[in-house]
Amino acid sequence: MNKQTRQGQTKKPAPRSPGRKPHKTAARETCFYEAVAAEGLEFIARRELNARLGQLVTLHRTPESGGEPGVVHFRSTSSLYPLLHLKTVQAIYLIRRYAVPRPRALLGDEHFRALLGDIEQVRAVHPPGAFQTFFISAAGGESAVLKRLKSALAEATGLREGLEEGDLLLRLRRPPGNQTSWEVLIRLSPRPLATRSWRVCNREGALNAAVAHAMTLMTDPMPRDVFLNLGCGSGTLLIERLSAMPARRAIGCDSDPQALACARQNIEAAGCIDAAELYDWDMRRLPLPDASVDALCADLPFGHLVGSHEDNLILYPVVLAEAARVAKPGALFALITHEVRLMQRLLGDTHQWQKVTEQRIALGGLYPHIFVLARSGASIAPGRATIAYSPVR
Numbered sequence: 001m002n003k004q005t006r007q008g009q010t011k012k013p014a015p016r017s018p019g020r021k022p023h024k025t026a027a028r029e030t031c032f033y034e035a036v037a038a039e040g041l042e043f044i045a046r047r048e049l050n051a052r053l054g055q056l057v058t059l060h061r062t063p064e065s066g067g068e069p070g071v072v073h074f075r076s077t078s079s080l081y082p083l084l085h086l087k088t089v090q091a092i093y094l095i096r097r098y099a100v101p102r103p104r105a106l107l108g109d110e111h112f113r114a115l116l117g118d119i120e121q122v123r124a125v126h127p128p129g130a131f132q133t134f135f136i137s138a139a140g141g142e143s144a145v146l147k148r149l150k151s152a153l154a155e156a157t158g159l160r161e162g163l164e165e166g167d168l169l170l171r172l173r174r175p176p177g178n179q180t181s182w183e184v185l186i187r188l189s190p191r192p193l194a195t196r197s198w199r200v201c202n203r204e205g206a207l208n209a210a211v212a213h214a215m216t217l218m219t220d221p222m223p224r225d226v227f228l229n230l231g232c233g234s235g236t237l238l239i240e241r242l243s244a245m246p247a248r249r250a251i252g253c254d255s256d257p258q259a260l261a262c263a264r265q266n267i268e269a270a271g272c273i274d275a276a277e278l279y280d281w282d283m284r285r286l287p288l289p290d291a292s293v294d295a296l297c298a299d300l301p302f303g304h305l306v307g308s309h310e311d312n313l314i315l316y317p318v319v320l321a322e323a324a325r326v327a328k329p330g331a332l333f334a335l336i337t338h339e340v341r342l343m344q345r346l347l348g349d350t351h352q353w354q355k356v357t358e359q360r361i362a363l364g365g366l367y368p369h370i371f372v373l374a375r376s377g378a379s380i381a382p383g384r385a386t387i388a389y390s391p392v393r
């Protein structure tokens, strides 16, 4: 692909050997990317990028330093493959900046070849046929220039134009604060990364998988953990916990048999049915011994799709007390709820749990909080000396 300078301008492309595919593990020249995270969880996406890509990645501005909320910009010399395995981001885009005043110039030979080269790279890391359609998201989507660009892309790529979305998603925009350039962003995957292939059974109210993954990381997972997911629903937190790290036991419980059947289907599709245990337990009365669980996660009913506020006034204090009974001293409990004031009040009234962090996130038009709690009685369980994934303040 074309060399992209720090300013994102393009240099003349090096000649390509026909039919040569990028090597899976080979490092490449620097490219620029945008990772989209749930707003409030950018910090965890940044840490995952650092953890997975190490020196191959350089992160750009944080939301605290003026970066856009919900996005993480970075440049990297990594091949595209590791980026497709990121678990805490919703989607990743390859960015190329073109020093052109108007989108019409993208139809010029040099720029159009650069655009096709980027598309080819993205398609090359997926099986043949993974992309059938494309969609360009841009202001003025029906302008004559965009129509020309779409028909040129259809002809050059062999992809059909999707009506409302496409497997190959391109975004065309002006870089913030820059009136002399345009950027084309190409999503690296035919579906958002948060749309997991294991989800063969969906349920209303199922938790976003990237958010679920982030929550499991907030419990500082360890292979020796007895992990408990209260109200597991379709199994999202359980599957994401097991994909983050093996566990001695990974237990999910739900009082709804349909939820458990759905979780079983998803867990089978995720290939971790032997590692997970599902039970029809009531989370208010768990048949587990005192101080037997190392880490917990819960996506508690929060009164929009599941349960009601009145029910939660009774449910939440009982669940916090029962979770405290089964948790080992120092165990970490990551829970998400939209019942923010109720949870804050209950945590103010209990000595059983200490609040480690509270993070507001934006999710599908709602603003739930993720609370990370530590069971009182030990500073943090031995080996869990740091909360590696707590927000940087």
Ligand SMILES: C[S@@+](CC[C@H](N)C(=O)[O-])C[C@H]1O[C@@H](n2cnc3c(N)ncnc32)[C@H](O)[C@@H]1O
Pocket: 203, 205, 206, 207, 208, 230, 231, 232, 233, 234, 235, 236, 237, 253, 254, 255, 256, 259, 281, 282, 283, 284, 299, 300, 301, 302, 306
């Ligand atoms: C918000 S949903 C969890 C969704 C889940 N995270 C997912 O991704 O599908 C809350 C779950 O708690 C379960 N639940 C509610 N009250 C319960 C109780 N007393 N004991 C066990 N499960 C309960 C519900 O059946 C529901 O599946």
